[in-house]
Amino acid sequence: MTAPLHDGRPSGPGRSLPDTQQGMRRRNLSRVMHAVGSEGPLSRAAVASRIGLTRAAVSSLVDELIRWGLLEELGPERPGRVGRPGSALAVSGRGPAGIGAEIGVDHLAVCAVDLRGTLRARAVRHGVNRGRAPGPVIAELTELVHQVVAAADGEGLWPAGLAVAVPGLVARDGRTVVRAPNLDWHDTDLGALLPGGIPLSVDNEANFGALAELWLGTGTPHDFLHVSAEIGIGAAVVVDGQLLRGRRGFAGELGHVPVHPDGPACACGGRGCLEQYAGEEAVLRAAGLEPREEDRVGLLADRAEKGDEAVRQALRDAGTALGIALTGAVNLLDPETVVLGGALAALSPWLLPSLEAELTGRTTGPACPVTVSGLGSEGPLLGAAHSVVRTVLDDPAAVAERL
Amino acid sequence: MTAPLHDGRPSGPGRSLPDTQQGMRRRNLSRVMHAVGSEGPLSRAAVASRIGLTRAAVSSLVDELIRWGLLEELGPERPGRVGRPGSALAVSGRGPAGIGAEIGVDHLAVCAVDLRGTLRARAVRHGVNRGRAPGPVIAELTELVHQVVAAADGEGLWPAGLAVAVPGLVARDGRTVVRAPNLDWHDTDLGALLPGGIPLSVDNEANFGALAELWLGTGTPHDFLHVSAEIGIGAAVVVDGQLLRGRRGFAGELGHVPVHPDGPACACGGRGCLEQYAGEEAVLRAAGLEPREEDRVGLLADRAEKGDEAVRQALRDAGTALGIALTGAVNLLDPETVVLGGALAALSPWLLPSLEAELTGRTTGPACPVTVSGLGSEGPLLGAAHSVVRTVLDDPAAVAERL
DNA sequence: CTATTTCGTCATGGCCGTTTACAAATTAGT
DNA sequence: ACTAATTTGTAAACGGCCATGACGAAATAG
Numbered sequence: 001m002t003a004p005l006h007d008g009r010p011s012g013p014g015r016s017l018p019d020t021q022q023g024m025r026r027r028n029l030s031r032v033m034h035a036v037g038s039e040g041p042l043s044r045a046a047v048a049s050r051i052g053l054t055r056a057a058v059s060s061l062v063d064e065l066i067r068w069g070l071l072e073e074l075g076p077e078r079p080g081r082v083g084r085p086g087s088a089l090a091v092s093g094r095g096p097a098g099i100g101a102e103i104g105v106d107h108l109a110v111c112a113v114d115l116r117g118t119l120r121a122r123a124v125r126h127g128v129n130r131g132r133a134p135g136p137v138i139a140e141l142t143e144l145v146h147q148v149v150a151a152a153d154g155e156g157l158w159p160a161g162l163a164v165a166v167p168g169l170v171a172r173d174g175r176t177v178v179r180a181p182n183l184d185w186h187d188t189d190l191g192a193l194l195p196g197g198i199p200l201s202v203d204n205e206a207n208f209g210a211l212a213e214l215w216l217g218t219g220t221p222h223d224f225l226h227v228s229a230e231i232g233i234g235a236a237v238v239v240d241g242q243l244l245r246g247r248r249g250f251a252g253e254l255g256h257v258p259v260h261p262d263g264p265a266c267a268c269g270g271r272g273c274l275e276q277y278a279g280e281e282a283v284l285r286a287a288g289l290e291p292r293e294e295d296r297v298g299l300l301a302d303r304a305e306k307g308d309e310a311v312r313q314a315l316r317d318a319g320t321a322l323g324i325a326l327t328g329a330v331n332l333l334d335p336e337t338v339v340l341g342g343a344l345a346a347l348s349p350w351l352l353p354s355l356e357a358e359l360t361g362r363t364t365g366p367a368c369p370v371t372v373s374g375l376g377s378e379g380p381l382l383g384a385a386h387s388v389v390r391t392v393l394d395d396p397a398a399v400a401e402r403l
Numbered sequence: 404m405t406a407p408l409h410d411g412r413p414s415g416p417g418r419s420l421p422d423t424q425q426g427m428r429r430r431n432l433s434r435v436m437h438a439v440g441s442e443g444p445l446s447r448a449a450v451a452s453r454i455g456l457t458r459a460a461v462s463s464l465v466d467e468l469i470r471w472g473l474l475e476e477l478g479p480e481r482p483g484r485v486g487r488p489g490s491a492l493a494v495s496g497r498g499p500a501g502i503g504a505e506i507g508v509d510h511l512a513v514c515a516v517d518l519r520g521t522l523r524a525r526a527v528r529h530g531v532n533r534g535r536a537p538g539p540v541i542a543e544l545t546e547l548v549h550q551v552v553a554a555a556d557g558e559g560l561w562p563a564g565l566a567v568a569v570p571g572l573v574a575r576d577g578r579t580v581v582r583a584p585n586l587d588w589h590d591t592d593l594g595a596l597l598p599g600g601i602p603l604s605v606d607n608e609a610n611f612g613a614l615a616e617l618w619l620g621t622g623t624p625h626d627f628l629h630v631s632a633e634i635g636i637g638a639a640v641v642v643d644g645q646l647l648r649g650r651r652g653f654a655g656e657l658g659h660v661p662v663h664p665d666g667p668a669c670a671c672g673g674r675g676c677l678e679q680y681a682g683e684e685a686v687l688r689a690a691g692l693e694p695r696e697e698d699r700v701g702l703l704a705d706r707a708e709k710g711d712e713a714v715r716q717a718l719r720d721a722g723t724a725l726g727i728a729l730t731g732a733v734n735l736l737d738p739e740t741v742v743l744g745g746a747l748a749a750l751s752p753w754l755l756p757s758l759e760a761e762l763t764g765r766t767t768g769p770a771c772p773v774t775v776s777g778l779g780s781e782g783p784l785l786g787a788a789h790s791v792v793r794t795v796l797d798d799p800a801a802v803a804e805r806l
Numbered sequence: 807c808t809a810t811t812t813c814g815t816c817a818t819g820g821c822c823g824t825t826t827a828c829a830a831a832t833t834a835g836t
Numbered sequence: 837a838c839t840a841a842t843t844t845g846t847a848a849a850c851g852g853c854c855a856t857g858a859c860g861a862a863a864t865a866g
């Protein structure tokens with residue numbers, strides 16, 4: 001069972017299908033879920049005014065959603081306003097849950113998020129996965145998934161879907177890892193390995209990180225560029241609240257944008273790619289540090305914090321290279337902001353000055369603002385879990401059909 | 404009266420408005436128009452099977468569209484198939500028409516296109532507009548518009564909207580030219596200057612060129628990058644059949660993507676922008692030709708054709724620079740193809756080899772194919788006119804409200 | 807304690823696509 | 837030539853869905 005990839009925007013039921021009354025109802029059910037989900041407890045009348053339907057219509061929709069267990073009645077509101085108080089509605093804290101999973105280079109993580117968006121269960125296992133075959137890693141991950149699903153079950157939650165974030169390129173089928181250099185996986189069909197019976201979607205961790213930023217970030221706009229770096233440098237482009245995936249699903253390969261076209265050769269076939277200047281390996285080398293197995297980012301941040309000038313210079317140079325590549329990207333896409341996530345967030349104090357200098361120096365008028373993600377390294381995992389939750393909010397009727 | 408900018412995809416009525424039955428009908432009316440418009444004459448039954456509604460429902464929709472004069476009945480089909488022959492329906496060749504206009508550096512052009520997509524009237528005026536004040540230019544353009552509208556009126560067509568293509572950056576309000584370097588216009592509100600009473604939209608010529616490629620090009624995919632160069636180098640990004648405009652409407656500024664970050668200073672504030680290597684001025688200089696007023700592109704093509712080695716080398720170098728900038732763009736967007744339009748189409752024989760060499764050399768796996776637009780310099784004008792036609796197809800009910 | 811306001815619900819009505827049935831028009835087969 | 841089969845377009849009945857309007861319920865304002 002493979003679920004469609006989530007693009008970040010309520011695609012809802014029947015995107016361009018024949019327009020029938022059932023489709024209309026499905027979309028309106030979705031509108032109610034989104035209104036209640038995003039604006040806290042709301043009365044029927046409040047929902048009606050927000051989504052533009054009448055109170056009577058909303059009543060009917062809410063009845064159905066309560067019958068399905070997706071909404072619950074919290075009881076009468078107690079406001080100081082005149083008139084009969086409404087009955088507060090909230091998204092149910094029981095019922096379907098989104099299971100998110102992350103395959104990192106040195107850890108595995110799984111979590112469960114309920115429809116309200118709150119984290120309800122979690123499991124992490126550390127250990128280096130670089131170079132391990134997919135089979136054992138997935139087996140271990142599956143074990144964690146079962147743990148989390150069991151924990152969630154204890155709280156009245158059942159898994160509505162499983163979304164897996166991987167550090168690599170994923171095909172648009174949403175289950176095949178085409179290339180994950182840091183794991184050394186190639187053309188691996190995770191759909192065949194992960195537990196069946198529950199809708200599965202696999203996506204790039206940068207994409208899930210960007211979705212987390214879109215959905216959970218404070219003040220994040222609908223058009224932005226999300227840059228995250230682990231070993232490679234990945235980016236995700238969000239346009240009008242929707243992920244840009246590209247024809248093959250490979251969009252966002254910022255790491256291989258040419259920065260100095262005559263620079264050193266890169267494994268991708270090009271020369272002078274951004275990764276040659278701002279990739280983890282390159283920065284470690286420039287800083288005169290030996291690559292080690294774990295927590296390289298922490299090491300860099302630590303040294304920079306302590307005033308190690310070689311490390312600081314290396315990070316400044318990386319920021320400059322990032323700034324050059326981002327200048328191109330910003331000129332091409334005109335995003336509202338650029339968000340630095342993943343490892344870049346932790347290193348931002350030393351990257352940002354040179355990065356912003358490059359970006360503002362190369363553009364007329366006001367430069368595109370660069371912000372730092374507040375989600376840290378949790379982004380991809382939370383984004384994955386939330387992507388499942390969003391599919392439920394986007395089409396509650398589909399969930400109801402599954403009992 | 405300002406019309407919304409067209410993004411290339413049937414946005415249709417009520418994108419995310421409350422879902423009511425009238426909205427449903429509007430969308431279904433649109434579906435019928437699109438089906439008949441894109442797949443030639445069709446019977447009611449054929450339309451029904453294509454859009455997934457029943458014959459009875461389509462009959463009702465078609466009746467209304469015929470009553471509005473947007474569809475017409477061609478009479479019984481005469482096929483060799485068994486069963487009662489259907490009655491062929493076609494989009495009306497009379498009624499609303501899209502008026503497209505183009506403000507070029509050395510010409511003005513206006514045309515009218517009917518709902519079937521066929522060109523019905525046309526007017527062109529040559530003359531250098533560089534440096535002229537907006538007022539007189541718009542006055543001249545208005546004159547041409549009146550000519551074309553009058554000619555269209557003689558054929559039973561009335562203007563449903565006016566779309567103007569300009570060589571510069573247009574704000575997202577769809578009427579203000581923020582910056583048009585080649586005309587030397589800044590922050591000019593064309594809405595105040597152009598004739599009122601007819602919905603107006605103003606957009607970048609590169610955007611309209613890309614839409615023309617999307618709608619009129621043979622075999623053009625839904626995800627591509629359209630590059631066009633006149634004096635500057637503009638690009639338009641089409642994602643999932645929709646134009647990517649960016650937050651301020653400035654997306655697609657390929658000309659200022661850094662190619663050699665330490666290269667010569669550019670007017671934009673940066674260094675080594677693509678325009679410094681592949682812009683018209685730069686290529687003319689590199690070719691050892693003196694800038695003259697008219698038809699610089701024709702001059703280049705002419706010399707290259709005749710074997711002028713300096714010109715050929717200059718074009719090869721421009722192709723290399725384009726290839727570097729496009730490598731970045733392709734890595735970021737993963738488009739299905741890159742389309743060269745505008746002046747680049749005419750020069751493509753000498754640009755393409757070095758451009759493609761750079762692009763394939765810098766990527767692993769199959770490189771993004773580069774194609775040449777078949778629309779030539781007509782793209783922006785046709786795209787503008789068609790954008791108006793599309794708004795009619797996207798929401799025929801809105802047109803019916805205007806009698 | 808009454809008037810006012812707001813909430814949720816119910817009955818009614820109108821809109822719209824579906825279903826079902828049927829007449830019309832053509833081809834295939836005898 | 838005549839019947840059977842097939843397909844088209846239309847009409848009537850049906851069912852689903854939201855809007856409308858009225859009503860009781862529950863709070864505040866005076």
